[in-house]
Amino acid sequence: MLVVKVGGGRGTDLEPLLGDLKGYKDYILVHGGSQEANDLSEKLGKPPRMVTSPSGYTSRATDRETLSILSMAYAGKINVGIVERMQKLGINAVGLAGVDGRVLEGKRKDAITIFENGKRKVLRDDYTGKIEKVNVRLLKLLLDGGFVPVLTLPGISYESDAINFDADRAAAAVASAMGASAFVILSNVPGLLRDVTDPSSLIGSIDKNSIDQYMDFAEGRMKKKVLGAKEAVDGGVPLVVIAGANVEKPVTSALDGKGTVIK
């Protein structure tokens, strides 16, 4: 069983990935969609508000209106589009948002601490959370039935509020809960770089016991990928690869060791 996460940043080409997945069985795809969500937010006159936590992690401030926009972009436009393309390739995909059958459940943080203009602030009425509980029974039901689950935002809180979550870390939770043999995190960058401006500075492998030392190399969105990788490794996933989506057969290539391999 394999879990693949693909990012939704600008310049992430899904076609090589979906073509590659045709050759696999028994996997779950988790996808992002930040760029599409940003575009939709702008068009609807509600520009995204990105906030930074005191420990340097970036996330999206998510009031109820933003959550609705995220649902439209991730669960509506992107998820349906990916399922359509997979169906066209003969892959019997079933798209699910985390609310569906409580497949991705976690604790809502209704107040988040942010660091803005040099000041620490508390943001209230936020609909964000961390996925802690995965409905393995539903995912196995679909997989055993020959369907490929394609998972996305929003998740569901223990109180049944729809919540925004980080998709890299949610995918790590899925990989751990499903007892995946490998977890592949794909995006528009080739892996963790020592120097973010130099693609040749790729860190080829990381021993799982020393992953914390590498956290400092991660900038921006890569931080959560490394954190997700760490969480999956801690959750018992024997192989995690952070790799590029825009290459031929990106999953096969990642499993062959092209990217940042954590084990």
Next chain:
Amino acid sequence: MLVVKVGGGRGTDLEPLLGDLKGYKDYILVHGGSQEANDLSEKLGKPPRMVTSPSGYTSRATDRETLSILSMAYAGKINVGIVERMQKLGINAVGLAGVDGRVLEGKRKDAITIFENGKRKVLRDDYTGKIEKVNVRLLKLLLDGGFVPVLTLPGISYESDAINFDADRAAAAVASAMGASAFVILSNVPGLLRDVTDPSSLIGSIDKNSIDQYMDFAEGRMKKKVLGAKEAVDGGVPLVVIAGANVEKPVTSALDGKGTVIK
């Protein structure tokens, strides 16, 4: 097994329905969302274009951009919102668009004939179709697993293009394919009226063999509901009720005969 369709017109209150459904097991909910889709279309600067067929049926001209807006409104915003509310009520709902596992499949009509400004025209590159094939296996898998399927747009064509479809008729196809014992069609009107301006002119019952004679009373969106009712009856569903959603316990009330009963 019961199939309930609820409309998405302005003024349709979902709360009584969802509360009522708490008391039921073994059912499928199919929902519309035309009003939400219209609002989103307007906001995105792509106002809806409603067209009328030569036989007087109204539908939405659906180019690829419109299809994407429909996906956002129906599968993203409304479906996720309904699933969230059902989860809050303790109903383990799973939302699916018709593309998911090809659950609602049909023939795409890429050219539709319309009647506009007194002239017959052909509209090309349209993504509309009629649902003819229901993935009963997927729906049973979920139902047997204790989940309630909540179905919506878009469906999928035999060539795997996402398609817009009429939700009343799609729900009729679901009720027929699942061998439902009853099919309830709820909206913001109390049933089929002899005089659309007079709620007291409700037609209480229609013999299934004479349904064609009643088609003339149906105007606007009601036309497709009566057509859906006819298709479900023809598909072997023993009881179909067209009823109002904005009453206490709308499903129970409809099954008790309040509305237009077709059997």
